[in-house]
Structures are given as structure tokens and as C-alpha cells.
Ligand SMILES: C[C@H](CNC(=O)c1ccc(S(N)(=O)=O)cc1)Cn1ccc2ccccc21
């Protein structure tokens with residue numbers, strides 16, 4: 001007898017049907033082929049300043065976790081961003097189900113255990129994040145590659161709250177001082193390219209800035225991230 005084979009394609013391959021942007025010319029993530037990257041030339045330095053003492057919310061959006069900055073002031077400018085000033089809207093992470101394959105971007109074909117995204121929007125040109133999210137120069141995302149190593153103290157301020165947001169839509173607000181700049185690597189060399197949101201609607205509105213140096217997080221911190229987002233606890 002013939003076994004009915006139902007191939008359920010719910011991943012990126014079907015996104016094009018619902019989100020025409022996903023068929024675009026600047027889709028993210030990409031594999032960074034380091035030999036083809038040009039040197040930065042005379043780009044101005046990338047500069048950032050974040051607010052530390054304000055209430056933040058950790059949300060379970062249904063994949064990994066997201067920290068909302070709740071509109072508090074911050075600035076990202078310079079580098080590939082021309083003369084525009086961008087503001088941090090939220091930051092979130094992407095983990096894989098198995099250690100060592102969670103990152104979205106790969107470097108010379110190599111994946112990392114996870115990837116942190118600090119999402120900024122262009123306040124020089126647009127009036128809201130949602131408006132900016134639809135514009136080619138609307139967003140700038142700092143990408144940080146995560147690898148298993150020593151425990152990350154700043155990230156732990158979020159990881160220790162994960163048990164309280166086990167289900168999709170859960171949200172917990174905390175006011176412990178936290179400096180997003182401490183999530184970035186010590187050396188700030190980066191690759192940059194014009195890309196898109198990596199999740200639907202995959203809008204081509206992101207100037208990607210991916211730091212070359214990975215940041216270390218402990219195996220326990222990866223496990224905690226995984227156990228709340230892999231066993232379907234957040235559905
Ligand atoms: C942005 C909004 C929801 N998506 C995001 O905020 C988002 C941010 C960063 C990434 S990543 N992984 O690339 O850093 C992915 C998604 C979708 N959305 C809602 C209204 C709206 C209007 C135009 C375009 C998109 C719009």
C-alpha cells in the first residue's frame with residue numbers, strides 16, 4: 001500500500017506566498033564569505049549610547065525571547081548609517097535546537113550557537129518603528145554571534161527571567177540596571193550589508209551590522225534558552 005506522504009512546508013519556502021518581500025533582492029540572513037568582504041575603507045566609526053536605568057520588559061514572542069526598550073532614549077550612528085541617528089527599539093535572540101547551529105548568519109559556512117539582534121530604527125527620517133520598518137533605510141540591526149564559553153553576566157539578567165515567560169505572549173517587566181552595550185563584543189570590527197528582516201514579512205529595511213568577534217555565553221545559559229523554546233513550552 002502507498003503511504004500518504006504529506007510534506008508540510010511551513011518554513012521560509014512558503015513565506016514567499018504570503019510575503020512577496022521574501023522574494024526580494026536583499027534577503028537576510030546570508031553567509032558571510034570573508035574572502036569577498038571589502039575593507040571598510042574610510043567609513044566613520046560606529047558610535048552607540050544606551051540608557052541603563054529604565055524599566056524593560058522581557059517578552060516571549062513565540063520564538064526565543066525579546067526585550068522591549070519601552071521607548072527610552074538611545075542612539076546608534078556612524079559607520080554605514082550616513083548622517084542618520086537610530087534608536088534601539090528591542091533586542092532578541094535566535095537559538096537552534098542543537099548547540100552549535102542556532103545562529104541565523106553564518107561565517108564561511110560556519111554557524112554559531114546563537115545570535116543576538118539589537119534592533120534600531122531611523123529617528124532622523126521616520127516617526128515610528130513600524131513606519132521605519134517598511135523603509136529601505138529604516139532599520140539598523142547589530143548582530144552578535146554567540147558561542148558556548150564563559151557565563152555572560154549581562155545576558156544573565158534576562159536568562160534568569162525566562163522561567164517566568166514560559167508561554168507565548170508572557171511578559172515580565174524588570175528594572176534592574178542593564179547596559180545593552182555590555183552585550184557587544186570587546187573588539188567592534190564588523191561586516192555590514194543591506195538586508196531584510198529575517199522573519200516574515202522579511203521587509204528589506206535593515207542595514208545589517210554583524211560583529212566579527214563572537215560573544216561567549218555559558219552552556220547553562222544556552223540550555224535555559226533552549227528548554228523554554230524547544231520543548232514547545234511557549235505555544
Ligand atoms: C516589524 C514588525 C515585526 N517584526 C520585527 O519587528 C522584526 C524585527 C527584527 C527582526 S530581525 N530577526 O531581522 O532582527 C525581525 C522582525 C513587522 N511589521 C509590522 C508592521 C510592519 C510594517 C512594515 C514592515 C514590517 C512590519
Ligand SMILES: [Zn+2]
Pocket residue numbers: 092093094117198
Ligand atoms: Zn532577529
